[in-house]
Amino acid sequence: MLDSRRLRTFHEVVTTGSFTAAAHSLGYTQPAVTQQIRALEREVGVHLFTRNGRRMRLTEAGEALARHSERILRDMQDAQQQLQALARLRAERVRVCAFPSITATLIPEVVAGLLAEHPTLRVELQEAEPPESMHRLVAGECDIALSFSYPGARAELPPDVVEINLLEDLLVALLPAGHPLTRRRAVRLTELQQARWVAGCSRCRANFLTICAEEGFDPDIVFTTDDNLALQSLVAAGVGIAVAPSLVLSFLNHRQVAGRVIEPNVRRQISAYVLREHQDLPAVELVLDGMRSAAAARSGC
Template sequence: MLDSRHIRTFHEVVSTGSYTAAARSLGYTQPAVTQQIRALEREVGVPLFARDGRRMRLTEAGESLARHAEVILGNLGAAKQQLQALARLRAGRVRVCAFPSANATLIPEAMAGLMADHPEIRVELQEAEPPESVNRLLAGECDIALSFSYPGMLRTELPEEVVEVRLMEDLLTVLLPVGHPLARRHAVRLAELSQARWIAGCPRCRATFLHVCADQGFEPDIVVTTDDNLALQSLVAAGVGLAVAPSLVLSFLSHRQVTGRALEPHVRRQVSAYVLRDHLALPATALVLEGLKAAGAARIGC
């Protein structure tokens, strides 16, 4: 079995280009680095480095191991993070990573009920758009990740250790200045706005918006892009352009000069929570998930 310390030292030698630089980076002496590389070569049974004059180069075996070393170390790091997460979860501390509109709506609603019944639970909130939120879960940097996907979107294949918990479907709406002629309607057809200027949101939402516009026979004139929901509202209020936003955003509209209307054709995104299968049975994780499911269910039909 390969020693992870030797793999780490080997990776550092490859990254820095010399035993001396690797020793400096790791806080070892150069003889200690040399001894670890020799021990690793004994473990694998072949030389990993060869001298080329004064320079040192990887052998074919060294090249092969170098391709795997970063993955091995990454997996070890993730495993360590996940084991540490178990200890935090058993102590009632849960790290939740969600996209901005969920952090502003579903999370507060879930936490309000949770804190009333289970004041011992402690929650650390993080913010990231998908797929970064799920990547943090896989890296052991959070315990529950909230993400969303649109119909037809190619979904990343997740490992079997990850479980999806569906929370709600979120209907897309169009944000208009209150004085806009179409603001008096209950719903607005996207095709009627083909000549409008637009503010586009996060990359996933933007890609879906472009696809829906193409289906309606036009290419939108996007004048500004932003991931900031408050900035998006301010831009609409100022008359810079219109915006398509999920209905969750309507819950925290900060401008009286902005209103939201249902968009036709209807487009919904699926909002889900993701958690490691081994953590599902832990009380702290289960309680937070139940709170999130209740918050999502309360919004169905809204």
């Protein structure tokens, strides 16, 4: 079995291009790097470098190992992080990674309920938009990831990840107060095809372009922002109109902005994701049960 420290030193030599640079990067002396590389060569039974004047070149065996070393080190790091996560979970510490509109709505309800019944449970919150939240889950940087997806744009799940559907979030058109269509309960996108638009995050923007294309027009997007408050302020100021999840309006609704249901209805799916090997751990089960209950109560409103 390869020694991880020696393999990391080898990878650093390949990446930086010299023993001296690798020693500086790793905080080692150059003789220490040389000794580790020689030990690795004895371990694998072949030479990994040849000397060409002052320059070091990879042998055929060295090139083969270099092709695998980054992946091996990354897999080892992921395994270490997942083991550390398992230890935290057994100590009733759960790290949740979620996107902004769910951290402002569902998460506070869930955490408040859990702390009332299980005061020793510690929930730590991270914020990230998908797909970054999923990357963190797989890398062992969080224990539960909350993400959303739109119809026709669902990514394939990694084999070791389980999805728990929580709720569907209806999309609404955001119109400035006084807009003629605010007198209606619902609007069709085709009625707004001549308008200027303010678009949101990259995933929401991609979905918006898709549903506009299905309705037969290409929207004139004059401004983009990931900030929900900025988006509504731009709508209120008359810069453009927008499409946003109704969940956002439950905690942030500019007094000069009106939300109207889009016809035909468009919804995003909000789900929780967890590693298969962690889903039955008591701390994770508690948090997931809290999320299911809060989502069911919100869906029933």
